[in-house]
Amino acid sequence: MKLRDYCSYLKQNGVEHPREHLASLLKVKKGTVDSYITGRRQIPIKKCQEVAKVTDSVVRCEELRPDFDWEFFKNLKKNSEIVEQAS
Structure with missing residues (x-):
């Protein structure tokens, strides 16, 4: 789901x-959320993860930043967790 659609869902x-609500959850200003929604500002990778978390993955990182290789990132994270557990 797109971030704009999620805000509409919240309103309904x-x-x-909803944009102010989302901004408070993400610890950013409402204007920042507005710029994410309009595309004026690209959402940082870390914020994508936060958006996914606060929306219970209704809004997915892959939708927010399709230019980023999320599959590689997930595998990298999984592998580092395995290494940490083995240590």
Whole structure:
């Protein structure tokens, strides 16, 4: 789901100011959320992960930043966790 659609979903489900709500969850200003939605600002990789977390993965990282190789990142993270457990 796109971030804009998620905000519409929140509004339909009783969140009066969904962009402000999302901004507070992400610890950014509402204007930053607006710029993510309009595409004026590219969402940083770290924020993609935070968006996915606060939306329970309804908004996925792959949708927010299709230019980033998320599969490689997930494998890299998984491999580093395996190494940490083996240590």
